[in-house]
Amino acid sequence: MNSKTFFDFSSGKSHKIIDHKDEIRVFAFSSDNKWFASGSWDNNVILWKIHENEGIKIIKKHKILEGHSGSITSLKFCEDNHYLISGSKDGTIKIWDILEEKYIFTLSHNESNESKVFSIDIDPKNDYILSAGEYRKIFIWRIIKDRKKNWIKIEKAKIIKSDKGPKENIHVIKINSHISIFASIGDENIIYLWDFPSGKLNYRLEGHQKIIYTLDFHPNLPYLISGGKEKTIFVWNLDTKKVIKRIQTDSSTSFLKFSDDGRFFLTVSLKNEIKIYDFRDQKILQKHKINEGTMLTAGISKDWSILAISPFKKQPLSIRIIFNRKKNSGKFLDNI
Numbered sequence: 001m002n003s004k005t006f007f008d009f010s011s012g013k014s015h016k017i018i019d020h021k022d023e024i025r026v027f028a029f030s031s032d033n034k035w036f037a038s039g040s041w042d043n044n045v046i047l048w049k050i051h052e053n054e055g056i057k058i059i060k061k062h063k064i065l066e067g068h069s070g071s072i073t074s075l076k077f078c079e080d081n082h083y084l085i086s087g088s089k090d091g092t093i094k095i096w097d098i099l100e101e102k103y104i105f106t107l108s109h110n111e112s113n114e115s116k117v118f119s120i121d122i123d124p125k126n127d128y129i130l131s132a133g134e135y136r137k138i139f140i141w142r143i144i145k146d147r148k149k150n151w152i153k154i155e156k157a158k159i160i161k162s163d164k165g166p167k168e169n170i171h172v173i174k175i176n177s178h179i180s181i182f183a184s185i186g187d188e189n190i191i192y193l194w195d196f197p198s199g200k201l202n203y204r205l206e207g208h209q210k211i212i213y214t215l216d217f218h219p220n221l222p223y224l225i226s227g228g229k230e231k232t233i234f235v236w237n238l239d240t241k242k243v244i245k246r247i248q249t250d251s252s253t254s255f256l257k258f259s260d261d262g263r264f265f266l267t268v269s270l271k272n273e274i275k276i277y278d279f280r281d282q283k284i285l286q287k288h289k290i291n292e293g294t295m296l297t298a299g300i301s302k303d304w305s306i307l308a309i310s311p312f313k314k315q316p317l318s319i320r321i322i323f324n325r326k327k328n329s330g331k332f333l334d335n336i
Helices: none
Strands: 015-018 026-031 035-042 044-051 056-065 072-075 083-088 092-095 102-108 118-121 128-133 139-145 149-161 170-175 181-186 190-195 201-206 212-217 223-228 232-235 242-248 253-258 265-271 273-278 284-289 295-299 306-311 318-323
Touching: 026 072, 026 295, 026 306, 035 072, 035 083, 035 284, 035 306, 044 083, 056 265, 083 118, 092 118, 128 181, 170 212, 181 212, 181 223, 201 318, 212 242, 253 295, 265 295, 265 306
Parallel strands: 072 118, 118 170, 212 253
Antiparallel strands: 015 318, 026 035, 035 044, 044 056, 072 083, 083 092, 092 102, 118 128, 128 139, 139 149, 170 181, 181 190, 190 201, 212 223, 223 232, 232 242, 253 265, 265 273, 273 284, 295 306, 306 318
């Protein structure tokens, strides 16, 4: 595809992951591309260090973060890359100090009974953490900092469970970086938009006929993309609250992500096909089929320079790393 090629899959490097004992569920990259994290059904998070040697990036295992008693469902680096947040089916969120290489806080969804955490997010100013999961609840946590911006305390600011809100478990929660709203989706076909940080339900986006698995906000403009079990990707205008485009696909969509400038978006399907679209005209610029496993866990760095994938039900367990040609002048990662 020449100039339209983003990722060269033939050059992606795989590595046998001997420290994860079960399927890899989630990935996260720090915004400065110095750290990479993987979370698994084995209850552990592995922190990887991204080094650069003579223009070649190399990823090496740095530390296993142990402490959760349930599978890892969500990972998020804070914007200043000082802390990593992990959510788990054990009903807790753990905060890890990356610079000091230690665990510092545990937040809990568990009150009268265990409530699994399915999704977490943090606002760009590092003032609030959002978490959601079982029993339709959304938790808003306030971060208390000292004068040097170190986190000294995290307190529960609010628990949201609106009668007009989700009727099922919440699997994804996401903050808009330039509009004071956040979105939630779960085991239903409705997108809920909430005021941030008050947690007041603003409105609902309805149009999907089946369960929604994934969504992403445009980084600069009032648009949102969503996909799921239905073989259609929706493009929404948040000003008009209407669908402006329906993109037909040949499989359900499990992952969606805008590029940092909003010009492109990447999709992963349940048929293990990765596609990159031009957002302006929704044309496919690149596609690649992964002929391994039954489903893909995928993660991509904020600047779209590194893509990580891990197939389900494939032995040995592996993470495959692929470089973006436009970001790295054709130089790709060595084995991790």
